Amino acid sequence: MTTESMTVLLVDDEPDFLSVVARRLERREMKVHSVGSGEEALALLETHPVDAVVLDVKMPGMDGIETLKRIKAAHPEVEVIMLTGHADLEVAISGMALGAFDYLLKPADIDELMFKLRDASRTRPRV
Amino acid sequence: MTLTQNPHDSFRWLAARVVLLSATPVVLLALVVASLLFSAYGNDAQRPFGALAHAAIRQSESVPEAMRNARSVFPAATLIYIENGAIVQSDGEVIEAPVAEEATQLAASLGGTKEWEIKTVTPPFPGSIAMAAVALHFAAPETLTRAVVVATPLGHLFPQMEFAWGMTLIVSGVLAMLLAYNSLVFSGYVQQKLSSEELRRRALERRMVEANRLSSLGTLAAGIAHEINNPVSIMTQEAGWIEDLTEDDLPREELAEKVRASAQTIRTQGARCRDITHNLLRLSRQGAVEAAPVDLNSIAEEVAALSRHRSTRQGVTLTVRPQPGLSMAFAAQAHVQQILMNLVGNALDAMQEQERGMLSLFTWEEADHVCVAVADTGPGMSESVRSRIFEPFFTTKPPGKGTGLGLAICYGLARRNKGSLTVRSTEGEGTIFVLTLPRMETDEDMLTEQDTEDEINAPAEPEQNRRHEGDLT
Numbered sequence: 001m002t003t004e005s006m007t008v009l010l011v012d013d014e015p016d017f018l019s020v021v022a023r024r025l026e027r028r029e030m031k032v033h034s035v036g037s038g039e040e041a042l043a044l045l046e047t048h049p050v051d052a053v054v055l056d057v058k059m060p061g062m063d064g065i066e067t068l069k070r071i072k073a074a075h076p077e078v079e080v081i082m083l084t085g086h087a088d089l090e091v092a093i094s095g096m097a098l099g100a101f102d103y104l105l106k107p108a109d110i111d112e113l114m115f116k117l118r119d120a121s122r123t124r125p126r127v
Numbered sequence: 128m129t130l131t132q133n134p135h136d137s138f139r140w141l142a143a144r145v146v147l148l149s150a151t152p153v154v155l156l157a158l159v160v161a162s163l164l165f166s167a168y169g170n171d172a173q174r175p176f177g178a179l180a181h182a183a184i185r186q187s188e189s190v191p192e193a194m195r196n197a198r199s200v201f202p203a204a205t206l207i208y209i210e211n212g213a214i215v216q217s218d219g220e221v222i223e224a225p226v227a228e229e230a231t232q233l234a235a236s237l238g239g240t241k242e243w244e245i246k247t248v249t250p251p252f253p254g255s256i257a258m259a260a261v262a263l264h265f266a267a268p269e270t271l272t273r274a275v276v277v278a279t280p281l282g283h284l285f286p287q288m289e290f291a292w293g294m295t296l297i298v299s300g301v302l303a304m305l306l307a308y309n310s311l312v313f314s315g316y317v318q319q320k321l322s323s324e325e326l327r328r329r330a331l332e333r334r335m336v337e338a339n340r341l342s343s344l345g346t347l348a349a350g351i352a353h354e355i356n357n358p359v360s361i362m363t364q365e366a367g368w369i370e371d372l373t374e375d376d377l378p379r380e381e382l383a384e385k386v387r388a389s390a391q392t393i394r395t396q397g398a399r400c401r402d403i404t405h406n407l408l409r410l411s412r413q414g415a416v417e418a419a420p421v422d423l424n425s426i427a428e429e430v431a432a433l434s435r436h437r438s439t440r441q442g443v444t445l446t447v448r449p450q451p452g453l454s455m456a457f458a459a460q461a462h463v464q465q466i467l468m469n470l471v472g473n474a475l476d477a478m479q480e481q482e483r484g485m486l487s488l489f490t491w492e493e494a495d496h497v498c499v500a501v502a503d504t505g506p507g508m509s510e511s512v513r514s515r516i517f518e519p520f521f522t523t524k525p526p527g528k529g530t531g532l533g534l535a536i537c538y539g540l541a542r543r544n545k546g547s548l549t550v551r552s553t554e555g556e557g558t559i560f561v562l563t564l565p566r567m568e569t570d571e572d573m574l575t576e577q578d579t580e581d582e583i584n585a586p587a588e589p590e591q592n593r594r595h596e597g598d599l600t
Contacts, residue, residue, distance in 0.1 A: 014357055016392050020364040023398055058353070060442045085356040108359030110367050 006121050007049070010034040011041045011067065012056040012083070021054075030117070038067030042043070045075055052120045054113070057084040057091050065095055072099045079120035083108060106125050142314025150306050166247065177245035178286055180259040180277045185242070193263055193275050194218060204279035209234040209260075211272055219278075226256055226278060233260040234274035248279065255281045269366050304323045332539065340461075343468050351407050351413075354436045358396035365389040365396075406433050418544060420567045421460045423499045424449035426489045430467040434486075437475055443484035450490050455567035456497040458544040463499075463564070466537045466548070470501040470560045475535065476524065477558065479507030495566045496546075502559040507552045517549065 002076040008030050012018050018034040025032045029127055033048060035041045039062055041053065053071060057064035084092040092103035101120045104113060183200040187193035196220070197206050205219030207230050214227060237260055238242055248256040256278050263273040281424055324328045369389050372382055406429070431447045436443040456463070457530075466473040471486065478484030485504040490497070508516070508523070515521045522531030541548040546564035 014361060016361045016396065017357065017364065020361060020368055020392070024364065024368055027375075058440055060440055061460070062294075085353045106356045107363040110364065119491060 006051045007031040007033070007115065008117060009041060009044065009048075009050040011036075011053060011055045011059075011064075013039065014056075015038065021110075021113075025114075028110075028114060034087045038062030038064070038070070041067060045071065045078065050078060052117050053078055053080045054117075055080050055082055055089045055100075057082055057095070065091060065098065067097055068095055068100055070117055079123070081113075081116050083122060098102065141308040142317045146310035146313050147306065154302075170245070171246065173245045173247065173259070173281075173284070176257060176277075177243050177259040180275075181243040181261050182274055184263070187263065190216070190258040190263070190273070190275075191263075192207055196276055197277055198349040201277050201279060201291060203283055204277045207276040207278065209272075209274050226258075228350070230258060230260070230276040230278060233258055234272065234276055236260075237262040237274055238272060248278075257281045257284050327371075333531060336465075336536050337533050337539065339469070339532055340465050343465065343472060351403050351433075351436065355400050355403055358399045361396045362393045365393050384467070403436070416459045416461050418457055418459050420454070420455035421458055421463055422562070423456050423490045423497055424453050426460065426463050426467060427490060427499055428470055430464060431488055433468075434471045434475065438484075438486055441475060441478065441480055441484065442482065443475060443486050446487045448487060450492065452499055453490050456546075456564040457544060457567040458564045462540040462544055463562070466540055466562055467499065467501065469537050470535045470562075474501055474503035474505065474558070474560075477503055482504065483585065492566065495568075496563045497566050498561055498563045500561045502557060504557040507554040507556050507558050509554055513550060513552050517548075 008025060010018050010021055010025075010032060012021075013036055015036065018036070022032040022034050027120075033044055035044055037059060039056070045053075049060060055064050055067060055071075059067075062070075064084075068082070071078060071080060076099075080099070081096075082095045082100050082103040083106055084093045084103055085106050087103075092100075095103060101123075102116050104116065118123065180197065183196045184193045185195050194206055194208065194216070197204070203219075204478060205217065205226075207214055207218075207227070208216040209231055212231055212235050214231065217227075226248055229246065233244055233246050242260070242264075243259060244263045246258045247308075248258065257280070258276055258278045260274050260276045260370075263275060366389075368385055372385055418579070427447050427449060431445055435445055467488070471488070473483075474486050478486070481504070485502075487501065487502050489502070491501045492498070512523060516534050519535040520531040521535075524531075538548050541562055541564075544564055546562060549561050549563070550558065551561075553556040
């Protein structure tokens with residue numbers, strides 16, 4: 001199964017959120033990197049290949065959409081799942097147009113996140 | 128938009144002036160018509176006078192005879208003998224310059240078949256002088272014009288014809304009274320119309336202010352609801368994590384340790400939600416709309432606290448620099464909150480495109496005013512924009528984003544609280560809005576007025592705060 005080998009990058013500006021989601025995903029046998037901003041995410045992607053990115057839409061500094069654009073430009077093979085509140089639904093949808101794999105509304109269910117991550121790694125073009 | 132002025136105080140007087148002004152041409156026209164009628168009547172009445180003079184003088188053989196004949200018919204008149212346009216002889220009362228001139232002109236108009244001519248000097252007044260000129264034909268009529276002019280006051284000629292001074296006085300008095308009465312009635316009517324209009328306008332303004340308050344609260348609430356989403360999703364995840372743990376077979380010690388850590392996070396995040404909702408509740412509570420002592424420092428802090436989430440998200444540094452020991456302002460708290468919320472919201476909107484924006488709120492005191500300023504490092508605005516920003520429906524935001532009413536309402540609210548809202552802006556550097564409100568007068572102020580004046584004169588704390596404005600402009 002692909003899950004065992006899956007590596008996920010979490011991008012969110014809330015350390016508490018990163019910590020708990022990382023814990024829960026790791027418990028489900030995923031490898032997790034977590035970073036606090038879009039800039040860090042881009043830097044990490046240069047050195048560590050990942051299967052999927054979970055990206056918060058609202059972040060100070062470089063926001064989710066901008067980060068998505070840059071990730072898709074530099075690493076088109078990486079699938080991105082957007083995390084968003086209700087108010088930013090339009091942003092999430094415009095993210096879909098920019099090549100995001102899917103979006104999830106906050107607060108998201110961990111199982112739902114798992115399904116989407118698995119879908120993402122399955123549809124991902126294998127090299 | 129002016130929310131507070133009452134422009135109709137002097138309205139009665141204005142309306143009265145309108146009526147009086149419009150009546151003036153009518154009065155002038157009436158005077159002209161009356162004078163034309165009077166002079167026409169005067170001319171007609173003189174016709175027999177001219178015919179009589181002609182009849183008396185026509186048969187004369189010499190100038191002295193003509194003069195004698197004229198004198199016998201008109202014993203009280205002034206007789207003037209004119210030869211070739213010049214007065215040769217005059218007989219009777221002293222001839223004044225205009226009369227002499229008119230007489231020579233009248234004599235000059237004779238000739239050909241015209242044997243006599245009549246005229247009234249300065250019609251239509253009661254003192255007018257009637258003149259009749261008769262040509263003398265007894266010598267060389269083709270080379271010389273000779274004439275005798277008989278001049279006599281119109282009143283002497285026709286004793287019945289008198290100017291009715293008394294009647295004129297009565298009629299004009301009645302007219303003036305009618306005019307004054309009409310203008311009062313008219314102005315009263317206009318004032319009544321306008322005051323009902325004013326009431327309707329006030330009601331509309333009240334609704335507009337309320338709508339603005341709700342919309343700025345709504346924007347805020349949406350932002351805050353979104354803000355609450357983050358801690359809620361952390362708490363949900365932590366709860367899920369605890370569930371995960373119960374499924375695993377962990378030693379009791381380790382389990383307890385992990386659950387305790389999760390509980391701690393949930394508590395922290397819960398407290399965060401509580402702070403947010405408390406702030407929102409404090410602001411949404413309908414504050415006093417009657418003027419009362421308000422502390423600008425605490426309102427500035429409150430508004431800043433509510434906007435902190437948004438500004439952090441936007442990467443804007445939000446600072447509040449309250450002046451310690453600031454006097455109370457005398458204004459409606461709800462209005463001050465609404466104004467500051469609008470100003471802060473606008474400042475954040477202006478810095479939307481910026482990487483590192485700075486938003487600062489600061490307070491200070493000057494003379495009998497307390498001021499609070501909202502300064503941003505946004506793109507600023509051009510002079511043409513600056514001059515129009517307080518106009519209702521003027522907006523620089525894209526359609527659907529702004530109503531263009533926010534600042535107009537703020538301006539109105541500031542005026543309503545006997546304060547003012549001013550703006551200074553430099554393109555490319557930033558904008559400062561300054562809300563000035565009257566200072567609360569306390570008994571203590573009365574007692575220590577001297578001290579206060581000294582403080583104002585001394586360059587104390589306010590200077591420091593004012594320097595921040597200087598940075599931008």
